Amino acid sequence: MIFDLKVIFTFSNEIFLIKNELQSSISNFNETLLEKDKSVKIDIKDINKNLLSIDIISEGIFRPHNALLQMKNFLSKELGKKHHLGIREITIESYTIDFDLEKKPIKKINIPFADVKINEKQATIILKNVDEEFLRRNYIDRMISLVKEKVENQYYEGKEEFWKLIWKSNEKKHTWSNDPTEEMTKLGWLKQGPTKGKWFYRPQAATILKTMEIIAIEEVLKPLGFEEIIESNIVPFNVWLKTGHLEGMPGEIYYVTEPATRDVEKWERFIDLTKITKDVPLDELQKNVSLPTAGICYAQCPLIYWSFKGKTISEESLPVLLYDKTAVSGRYESGGRHGIERVDEFHRIEPVYIGTKEQLFTLREKMIERYKHVFNDIFDLEWRMAWVTPWYMQQAGKISDNSTQETGTIDFEAYMPYRGDRAKSEWLEFQNLSILGDKYIKAFNIKAQKTELWSGCSGIGLERWTTAFLAQKGINPDKWPEGFRKYLKNLPKGLKFL
Ligand code: ATP
Numbered sequence: 001m002i003f004d005l006k007v008i009f010t011f012s013n014e015i016f017l018i019k020n021e022l023q024s025s026i027s028n029f030n031e032t033l034l035e036k037d038k039s040v041k042i043d044i045k046d047i048n049k050n051l052l053s054i055d056i057i058s059e060g061i062f063r064p065h066n067a068l069l070q071m072k073n074f075l076s077k078e079l080g081k082k083h084h085l086g087i088r089e090i091t092i093e094s095y096t097i098d099f100d101l102e103k104k105p106i107k108k109i110n111i112p113f114a115d116v117k118i119n120e121k122q123a124t125i126i127l128k129n130v131d132e133e134f135l136r137r138n139y140i141d142r143m144i145s146l147v148k149e150k151v152e153n154q155y156y157e158g159k160e161e162f163w164k165l166i167w168k169s170n171e172k173k174h175t176w177s178n179d180p181t182e183e184m185t186k187l188g189w190l191k192q193g194p195t196k197g198k199w200f201y202r203p204q205a206a207t208i209l210k211t212m213e214i215i216a217i218e219e220v221l222k223p224l225g226f227e228e229i230i231e232s233n234i235v236p237f238n239v240w241l242k243t244g245h246l247e248g249m250p251g252e253i254y255y256v257t258e259p260a261t262r263d264v265e266k267w268e269r270f271i272d273l274t275k276i277t278k279d280v281p282l283d284e285l286q287k288n289v290s291l292p293t294a295g296i297c298y299a300q301c302p303l304i305y306w307s308f309k310g311k312t313i314s315e316e317s318l319p320v321l322l323y324d325k326t327a328v329s330g331r332y333e334s335g336g337r338h339g340i341e342r343v344d345e346f347h348r349i350e351p352v353y354i355g356t357k358e359q360l361f362t363l364r365e366k367m368i369e370r371y372k373h374v375f376n377d378i379f380d381l382e383w384r385m386a387w388v389t390p391w392y393m394q395q396a397g398k399i400s401d402n403s404t405q406e407t408g409t410i411d412f413e414a415y416m417p418y419r420g421d422r423a424k425s426e427w428l429e430f431q432n433l434s435i436l437g438d439k440y441i442k443a444f445n446i447k448a449q450k451t452e453l454w455s456g457c458s459g460i461g462l463e464r465w466t467t468a469f470l471a472q473k474g475i476n477p478d479k480w481p482e483g484f485r486k487y488l489k490n491l492p493k494g495l496k497f498l
């Protein structure tokens with residue numbers, strides 16, 4: 001890596017007369033930097049009136065922009081005392097960074113704040129018009145990482161996702177090959193709407209969904225010692241900045257805006273227009289709402305981690321075993337929507353676990369055992385488990401195929417007879433289970449007294465459990481497996497419409 005930073009210092013007065021002194025000061029300063037990084041070189045390009053032009057070059061261990069900020073302090077002290085000279089302004093003429101890439105980019109790469117030039121496996125980023133504040137922030141290193149990440153991702157585009165089978169059940173007899181959403185809609189158990197990807201569950205469908213919730217809690221979470229919490233349904237951006245959701249899925253978030261004011265006078269025109277037109281005056285509304293700073297829950301774990309922010313957890317509370325079943329998840333699924341299995345608003349239970357690596361490995365085995373009990377003994381499902389791209393990488397918009405299997409995500413998938421042949425059709429991911437290492441533990445600065453903490457979560461989608469089960473077992477309770485009938489054998493009568 002080669003960094004080349006060209007800068008002009010503007011002093012409060014002429015520096016020409018102290019040219020020699022300045023030169024030796026800068027060379028002394030350069031000496032001190034050489035102790036940190038042998039490659040840092042400061043060249044004086046010009047000294048003219050009150051302007052000093054320099055060029056700081058380094059091979060990158062000690063970044064020139066850090067050298068520059070230190071040099072500013074150094075010169076201010078040296079010249080301030082003796083000559084009453086101050087530094088009025090620092091102008092960055094250009095900042096050029098050359099670095100090697102692992103692979104040659106397939107197509108052009110653009111990033112904000114800089115031009116990116118690529119020559120085979122060599123990248124150059126050229127920054128212009130940046131100020132001191134820009135250099136002070138940690139942008140430069142992130143810009144380099146971003147270029148590398150973009151090249152890496154170009155190689156994954158269009159490639160099949162990582163998927164490695166862990167376990168699969170026997171083939172099971174299915175009682176029908178219909179799409180449960182369609183059938184339930186025909187019977188009036190379900191109603192689509194009122195907006196895209198949302199559903200109204202009439203008593204029959206609601207009962208099935210709620211039964212799934214009861215089974216998850218009674219058969220999986222309670223026996224393992226999980227305790228329920230209740231969290232907010234609205235997640236502020238600063239939490240998602242830490243978890244990576246804003247980088248990963250900004251196009252799937254349902255954004256939440258607050259009113260800019262409660263002042264009745266400010267809302268008067270909006271109210272009047274609504275009364276007269278019996279329509280929503282959107283232009284007027286826009287004046288009275290703020291830009292969003294939060295979104296509707298995407299997954300429940302971010303707020304659970306947030307609740308532990310900066311805390312030291314007592315050893316006796318480990319492993320922490322919590323779950324939320326209150327917050328409803330909102331995701332803008334756009335073209336992907338289908339029935340109640342891919343919706344914009346869904347009901348999940350999310351268990352979150354924090355503990356030592358060993359505790360989490362043991363827990364993972366126990367959770368899989370309980371899940372297997374539900375899907376085999378209660379649902380009698382045809383399903384399988386596979387390692388997939390870790391959850392946090394998907395959520396951060398990254399793609400990878402090297403999950404270590406100590407950490408990583410397991411998807412649970414069910415055969416959906418209505419989609420066709422079991423070997424050729426796409427199976428439905430109805431839940432997942434992840435161990436995420438110390439990623440979120442670090443992000444939220446969570447500690448234990450002695451041990452190193454890891455964490456993980458599992459997303460139990462109630463709509464997905466429901467459709468997976470109904471797609472194989474049908475909607476006639478008489479034909480449901482005995483295990484499930486112990487929980488539900490009579491559906492509510494529901495309503496008749498004329
Ligand atoms: P998919 O690949 O199907 O989009 P995902 O990887 O986005 O799923 P996760 O973020 O891992 O899903 O969420 C975990 C669980 O949440 C899923 O296993 C599923 O049960 C449920 N889920 C996710 N998205 C939806 C959706 N749009 N509709 C219904 N359930 C969903």
Ligand code: ZN
Binds near residue numbers: 299301350458
């Ligand atoms: Zn999670």
Ligand code: MG
């Ligand atoms: Mg998704």
